[in-house]
Amino acid sequence: MDFDFTEEQTLLRNMVQSFVQDNYDFDSRMKIVRSDSGMSRENWSQFAELGLLAAPFDESLGGLGGGAVDTMIITEEFGKGLVTEPFLPTVVLCGGLLERHGSDAQKDMHLPPLISGEKIWALAYSEPKSRFNPANVQTTAKKDGDGFVLSGLKSVVNGGPWADYLIVSARTSGEGWQQDGISLFIVDKSADGVASQDYETIDGSRAADISFENVKLSAEALLGTLDAGLPLLEEALDYGIAAICGEAIGGMHKAHLATVEYCKTRNQFGVAIGSFQALQHRMVDMFMEYEQSVSLTYMVNMHVGGDAASRARAASGAKVQIGKAGRYIGQSAVHLHGGMGMSEELNVGHYFKRLTAIDAQLGSIDYHLKRFGSSEAA
Missing domain, CATH: 1.20.140.10 (Butyryl-CoA Dehydrogenase, subunit A, domain 3)
Known part of the structure; x- marks a missing residue:
């Protein structure tokens, strides 16, 4: 099996490596971690300027056409510098879901500001009693006319304090640990009924417990097919x-x-x-x-x-x-x-x-x- 990197991937590694060495030395990182926000918006903007936020997305969507290996190269270099900015939840988790399963309208609306660094995303799927199982969902999204009403609690949402948008898993049918009946929704974190309890994690990053109290969602908020989100x-x-x-x-x-x-x-x-x-x-x-x-x-x-x-x-x-x-x-x-x-x-x-x-x-x-x-x- 060939584990050699392409010339483009080597250049990508060198670029990220240089950025981390120049801008993410230990003292600089500690200043970021100890700040009120826990991340650097300036660094996030530089990620966008360098094309790192665009790296895994298809060129037709404004990306650079990279794949999982390109993403791995970026995260490996980020790991060396203990980078705290929310690349994983924004680009890999939520950006990947939008690219692979979003409608054309959802892609057109959400991917450009994500790639440009204007908007940050977080994936809210874990619950207090889920024990890592994504099928154990108690949060509900009940039909309300053409839309839905979202209610429940998500715990340890990594990058949640910084997020502008969330992708939330909710049960639209069935109960308990059933595989069917789970749907995914795009939620504006500033919407009425969304409350976030933010905190610092053991590694210096930030997470949040996010509650949803009768949050009204339009039909366009559904990501993918109803009841088939798992x-x-x-x-x-x-x-x-x-x-x-x-x-x-x-x-x-x-x-x-x-x-x-x-x-x-x-x-x-x-x-x-x-x-x-x-x-x-x-x-x-x-x-x-x-x-x-x-x-x-x-x-x-x-x-x-x-x-x-x-x-x-x-x-x-x-x-x-x-x-x-x-x-x-x-x-x-x-x-x-x-x-x-x-x-x-x-x-x-x-x-x-x-x-x-x-x-x-x-x-x-x-x-x-x-x-x-x-x-x-x-």
Whole structure:
């Protein structure tokens, strides 16, 4: 299998890498994270100017015609810099849903301001009792004339505090965990009845619990087919996993490098601690976990556009490996740095926090192990 990148993809990597190095050093990131908003609108505008927000979209829609691998390249470099701006929820999750399943009118209305950086989006699908299962939806959208009335609560909406628009999953028929009867809706976050409780997450990003109280939606708010939104949502989440795996391997790479460099310079008993065989073994194990994660990340990004069964297996398999490796590499990096590894002043602790958050984002290890097993049995 060919894992070589094209010349255009190499240029894309170099461009994003240069931006992160010039504008997202550790001190600059900490200023952004500690600000009231938690993101930089200036950086977001620069993403748009550089074409990063347009990268995965078809040229007919104003995009650059890239694919999942191009998105992975961007997120990997973002992972190295611990970029907090909402590329994943806006471009990958919501932008992908609009491109693949939106009507022509929805694409014309929403994709240009998304690509230009004017509007930010978030995917509101998780609920307090859903336990990562997108089919467990209690939020309802009841018919009201030609439109709908939306009511319910969505939890841990990543990027929710910054969002102008939301894509919300709601039950339009059936109940409980039924696969059928789920629909997706485009919701203006400023609409009457929408309330957002914003908070900072462990990794310095922002999320929100968003409630909907009798929010009136027009028929044009429906994304895709009525009662058939779950396959679209699962597809979007798998694309999201492919992208977030790229971010994770970027973070793992930097955490491992920082640990190796530290062990070369930290002296104990008159020698560098990197000369201790036990610590060398630990750093080799970290590297092996990283390399396995890279392989599975490439694999899922090459399969994410395939049939649903293959996509689900690839996404869940990669997410399990990323979760296990991220936990091991992050914990080992902190351990080998000693107590200072958890200090705010050292980047290693921040990589550990982000890798820990990625483990829980878009489904935990346990959830994806079960999903992978179910797909294999099928």
